[in-house]
Amino acid sequence: MTEVISVEIVRSPNEDQVATVVGDLVRDQAASKLTAGDATLWGPEAESEASIRLAWTTLHETSRPLVAEIEALRDELRAEGVDRVVLAGMGGSSLAPEVITGTAGVPLVVLDTTDPGQVAEALEGDLTRTVLVVSSKSGGTVETDSHRRIFEKAFADEGVDAASRIVVVTDPGSPLEAASREAGYRKVFLADPHVGGRYSALTAFGLVPAGLAGADIGALLDEAAAAAPLVSADSADNPAIVLAATFAVAHAHGAEKIVFADTGSGIKGFGDWAEQLIAESTGKNGTGLLPVVVEGAGAPGFVDARSDATTVAIGPATGSSSVAVEGSLGAQFLVWEYATALVGRVLEINPFDQPDVEAAKKAARSLLDAPAASSAQPAFVDGPIEVYPSEGWLSPDVKTVADAIKALVAAAPDHGYLSVQAYLDRIDDASFALTRAELAQRSHLQTTFGWGPRFLHSTGQYHKGGHQNGVFLQLTGASEVQLDVPGRPYDLSTLQLAQALGDGQVLAERGRPVLRLHLTDRVAGLAQLVEAIQEDGS
CATH class of the missing domain: 3.40.50 (Rossmann fold)
Structure with a gap:
């Protein structure tokens, strides 16, 4: 049987120190406490925010009811001849669906831009076959609000009932929920409000656009579920603990950058998703880890690894990589989320806010x-x-x-x-x-x-x-x-x-x-x- 996910440390100049940090995280039961939603892991200053941001650890279970609901809407739309999905969303609302659909090989038009040419090109598609998914926790995101307004007018100009072609993903009780219900939009999906955007890959924000586009979101949750026992274990073999310790020790020695290269993982655009997760979670208080996404294992910055960086292969290890992480997309999502939250504990920062x-x-x-x-x-x-x-x-x-x-x-x-x-x-x-x-x-x-x-x-x-x-x-x-x-x-x-x-x-x-x-x-x-x-x- 193939491993669900594996982390190989190809080379580490600080193995003893990594082992010490691994031991500390295991002794402190950091992984199991994280799974249990213990908001005290990051200190008293972070406790208030962390207490409302930890539901992502069990999404492989709690998001299950969404699958049938999403698939039913997809079937309804296709029966009406609507099979082109356009996503208006920023950050976690667009990055995860783009990775999921790209890896599954199903088309999704992603609008996370304010470039008029790119938006105009999306409008040139067949609007009679188009559904717009508007994803925003509050609805106040200026880019997403602009896209909604532009498409609503374009649908009307085309003679298409706009309300029947707009699907919304938002938090319960948000201004966008109220406005969407008042406007009579086709459907409103409510995401778990106790999950921040960059940890939301397995919430409605990731699953709705990907599922409507045709990705097998049930299988994605299965992949995450298979990895859940590994990342929840207080064990030196926990891949998330190993990653967190490796990056924390490297950071302490001045290697504050993580260079990502895909070495044949089969996952499309994973570096862009991990980039947001790590940078936004750790880059604060004058510290943190900066992801550098490169074009491949032979790209500058990866092949010529420098002392200020740790090189990570997403896929099989190469001669240039310091770390290699192999596994399915659902497992990768969960492992990197756990690793990022745990490295936040070691760096003594709150991985759930974004103050700047x-x-x-x-x-x-x-x-x-x-x-x-x-x-x-x-x-x-x-x-x-x-x-x-x-x-x-x-x-x-x-x-x-x-x-x-x-x-x-x-x-x-x-x-x-x-x-x-x-x-x-x-x-x-x-x-x-x-x-x-x-x-x-x-x-x-x-x-x-x-x-x-x-x-x-x-x-x-x-x-x-x-x-x-x-x-x-x-x-x-x-x-x-x-x-x-x-x-x-x-x-x-x-x-x-x-x-x-x-x-x-x-x-x-x-x-x-x-x-x-x-x-x-x-x-x-x-x-x-x-x-x-x-x-x-x-």
């Missing part, structure tokens, strides 16, 4: 209220790229994009990192993600890549609350598409830019260098950007 996420949202809202604040002049223009550095770090003598990127890299402290943040269309502009590997190879920094505003609900917490040694390259671009948000005084382009500027403002206020490159022509801008990155010495 709201800062960027507030800054973006203020910019939407005062559009003139978004009209700053570039420091210089280099072909199709306007260059906007935050104050205090870029010399006025710099006049090319290549030199500005070199200066940004040079501004990173020892063991720092480079974060590339692309507020663009992650479908049509997917080639921009290739800049991560180029920059990592040439900068010799661990380099992350995030699509904005998606990453704001993921690594955004770490960038502002974790180790303050990052430098930030923002990419924004002009759009040929204008898409108004019904009932709101702004369009998506305005919202997208406000989100970039707002987050950049918060990072700059924390003393971090930010370089925003605005592409007046996205195609020509990408070509020039790649050329600038590849220039010798960058």
